[in-house]
Amino acid sequence: MGGLRKLAASFVVPGPCGVAVRDRFKHLTARDERVLRAVGAHQGALASHDLKARCVDGLEHGADTWAARKRELTGLSSSRIAGAITKATHDQWALARRCQAAHIQNLEAGIKTLRHRLSLPLGEKGTKRAAGGYRSQGEWFRKSRRLAALQDRHAAAVADWQAGRVRVVRGGKRLLNTRHHLAEAELTEARWRERWEAGRSFLAADGESGKRFGNETIRVTPHGEVSIRLPAPLAHLANAKHGRYTLTATVAFAHRGVEWADRIEANRAVAYRIHLDTERGRWYLTASWQRPVVQTIALEAARARGMIGVDTNADHFAAYRLDRHGNPVGDPHRFGYDLSGTTAHRDAQIRHALTRLINWAGRVGVAAIGIEDLDFTTEATREKHGRRKRFRQLICGIPTGKLKARLVSMAAEHGLSIVAVDPAYTSLWGAQHWQKPLATPHRTMSRHDAAGIAIARRALGHPIRRRTAPPPHDRSDRAGHRTVQAAPGNRGREGTRPPTTDRPPGGPSPNGTRKREPSASNTVRDAPSTQQWVQDSLMRTG
Known part of the structure; x- marks a missing residue:
């Protein structure tokens, strides 16, 4: 048992702290789609420039640099849009750092395994806990080359981590590389371009309690009418007062609709995100809000x-x-x-x-x-x-x-x-x-x-095993109760087995009569019994 690792204690997982629901925009007009694409492209470009600036700051980022970036974005959009962009930038940079740490951990695990296997003689068998040596000299040589490659990658990743450098692609690195393999992906250039622009679009706004319907930038009324506060360079596209554009289509959240309606009628914060599903050609609106932390x-x-x-x-x-x-x-x-x-x-x-x-x-x-x-x-x-x-x-x-x-x-x-x-x-x-x-x-x-x-x-909180081995002396439990058996207060299953009759073994019956008639005369009375009493080890009483 000395080789077993220490088990962590069980715990109750905390409940969710947020909610998100989604609905589809139906019957959007061509003008609605043009406005949504224009706003998404404009704010997406701002988000790309802001992410670049954040990556350049690296570990030197602070409140002053954040405020400077937000002031620059406010002049090109609005204060609330600038806040949403900078917050999304920080979340994306933090995610890249976590992925970078996981990549370093993965490289360290591979290097450790390769070093161990290379140190063993060829053909040595492994165990359940560790792999053995390599099968041939050729495999050993190839793995030694791979060890050198992993060490170089690890050194570069650690240097990036210490310097605070991250490599992020807005829209996704996989989709970017697909541009060079359109035939294998069965995509045309126009189709790929549509996906790329949709992935880099930014149409989102954080909620704010106290504002009308919980969000001033993307406003949704209880009847499902959606209006967007346009950025300053696109104010000429407005079809409503105060530089707003009202979409023709409406939304209705079937799931958690009552909870959503209660929030916006009380002017509580609700965040919205509008995005395009290029495979289906549909526009969606996602609403999300925070909940009080549920006490587990x-x-x-x-x-x-x-x-x-x-x-x-x-x-x-x-x-x-x-x-x-x-x-x-x-x-x-x-x-x-x-x-x-x-x-x-x-x-x-x-x-x-x-x-x-x-x-x-x-x-x-x-x-x-x-x-x-x-x-x-x-x-x-x-x-x-x-x-x-x-x-x-x-x-x-x-x-x-x-x-x-x-x-x-x-x-x-x-x-x-x-x-x-x-x-x-x-x-x-x-x-x-x-x-x-x-x-x-x-x-x-x-x-x-x-x-x-x-x-x-x-x-x-129970051990996994059903029962321990029987006591070492005999079946009378002279060495004490089994450690993983019934609790001491419930001795019904641990007591001595009662006799099958109401008389002591070998003694006469209390009323002087036999319990049953003797069996046939050809019965061999001194034959050993083939029946064995087996205690049911599956059940517990405590």
Whole structure:
């Protein structure tokens, strides 16, 4: 047990702090689209220049440089638009820094693995915890060259990190590189240009409490009428007072529409974003606002009505329900999804699977769902898993960050809490202690189903194993109760087995009569019994 790593404590995941809803603009006129494209292109150019200025500042950025950039943008747009652009710039720069730190961590993990494997003799076998030596001298040589390349990349990345340099492409680096491979992407230049301009467009405005309908720049009335405050250079496009343009199309938020209407009627802040889906040729409006921080319930309260343990896999969720004592209840449940295809298809598949999981949790009456606190950022490196390309793809295919965000937000709407547990050894110990005992001719237990039990038991605060070994002396429990058996106050299952009759062994019956007639005369009375009493080790009473 000395080689096992220390397990992190389970905790209740905090609830969501924001809400976003979206609706489509229907029946936009050609003039509406021209105005939206013009405003998006103008403000997108301002956002690009501001991002460049922020990247030049690097680590020397401060309140003075921020104020100077905002004053420059205010003269070309408005104060509120300038504030929205600078805030988006800071968020994008911070995201680039986090990605840069993750890239450095990934390079360090690859370098560590390569150094270890290169130091081993050729052909040396590996273990479950570490890979072995390389198979041939040629592979060793190629990996030594790769180690040098990774070290150069690591040195360059660390230098950029220390200097505060980030490399950001507004619109996306992948879409930029697609320009050189239009034939492979099956795109025309005009089609690519449309996507590029839509990705670099900026049509967003932060809300402000106290202003009319919660937003002065992009205003949406309770009846769904949308108007935009045009920047100063485009004021000639206005069709309403005070330099505003009112769109012909209206919006109506079907989801959370009542909550949105209550906010804007009370003049509370609501942020809006307008964007174009080039694949469908549709314009959308997204409304978002903050919620008060939801106080999470105590861990003991989440455990009071049992737990559902969920094991996350590349193509399904394996879930098992446990009562508060840690006993499995019913049969395993599997909620499948298909993560192939487009991003929208994958997102819809995850939402559909989570909806079915949450609905089942509501029917059985539990108060919490236990899930592993997964992060495969450093687990998918090709140096760690070598030639196991399919396994690396399997790990990369498991939804982790998006899954946790969606599950927390969707569960909060149904009054369910999410308990995150340490993922160490859940699959291994679950298969070892629960897969075989729960398998029956009518129930098929997979390794993932057993892992769901292990996750739920860890979330409930119980050890994963069902029971310890019997006492060392004899079956009378002279060495004390089993450490993972029933609690000391519930001795019903730990007591000595009562006799099968109401008389002591070998003694006469109290009423002097036999309990049953003797069997046939050809019965061999001194034959040993083939029946064995087996204690049920699956159930708990405490």
